[in-house]
Amino acid sequence: EVSITKFPADERKIIAKAHDKYKKARAGIINTRHGQIHTPAFMPVGTKGTVKAMLPESVQTTGADIILGNTYHLMLQPGAKRVFKLGGLHKFMNWSKPLLTDSGGFQVMSLSKLRKITEEGVIFNSHIDGSKFMLSPESSTEIQYLLGSTITMAFDECTPYPSTYEQAKSSMELTSRWAKRSRKAFYSRDGYGQFGIIQGSIYNDLRLKSALDLIELDFEGYAIGGLAVGEGQELMFKVLDYAPDLLPINKPRYLMGVGKPADIIGAVQRGIDMFDCVIPTRSGRNGQAFTKYGVVNIRNSKYKEDNTPLEEDCLCPACKNYTKAYLHYLVKVKEILGAMLMTWHNLMYFQKLMLRIREYIAQGKDFDFIS
């Protein structure tokens, strides 16, 4: 946990201009109750209390310091109170390092069919059995406490893209009111933190207002929400050219849901510290391997007798002990081991990318390499 120095409002505006382009990358360490997070950091997604097809100890060998869980899924099954009774999510899933949980709003909007947004919170029907639930700043914050999250996310509304200025403005204002209630509901403990999530879509004055509202609440870190929702890389980078600078310079900045290696590199150059994305795990299970030669679609028939590894110098089990021909076969016949090995390689690839980025920043070298 690092403390913030509150910027006086006028100085905050200067910050956005003070930095010359792309010299905003920074490497650091976030100290938490469950260990250190080396930033820039990539968080593998473990939505339902497991990083799909991976043992937690295997996730650890890839170099991940922190993984992500989801309030929405875990509150439906097995239920936050049950996880609490069983000792919390760390114990339940045998992951002793930091855990960040998303607050559930985004998942409600993308997963549950019937839902109603009120000032109080979001009323929705479970996508599993249709039963009725309500998520609010208070209930989301309590659920994340029951799970034992190291980093709790404020309950926000992810403004859809595209949105008109008016829609984005009222959505951002709702998020600011919910952030205040989330902050009030947070049970602050040493080594635990809560992150606010700024909204405002692609409108810079709304992004600034959102940042001002949330900085007043003195969160331990800040996420940039409302991106990676279909706006595309160019528009995302346009927002990232200024939005990170609106946030306290000595606090972690987390870009939610991002992304491909090129997205991550561009976002780090604009001052982002933390990332999460389903791409390495989801695409791994679908037969896509990230390599220094580009993305390998292992199902392609050209690999059916390719006796070489995905990457000759990769230390993951898929590359050390198996060939592309074997991976091609496993994925084609939908063997579980195929999902395991492809996922393991991709997570290792993403963590190696982050390690190289951290090293380049530490040496003051520019890192325009496209991985």
Ligand SMILES: CO[C@@H]1O[C@H](CNc2nc3cc4c(=O)[nH]c(N)nc4cc3[nH]2)[C@@H](O)[C@H]1O
């Ligand atoms: C592009 O890939 C698709 O899109 C998702 C990644 N993109 C993304 N943008 C997000 C924004 C928010 C937000 O504003 N608030 C909160 N609380 N959580 C968020 C989570 C987010 N995830 C993947 O799930 C994938 O389906």
Ligand SMILES: [Zn+2]
């Ligand atoms: Zn590998």
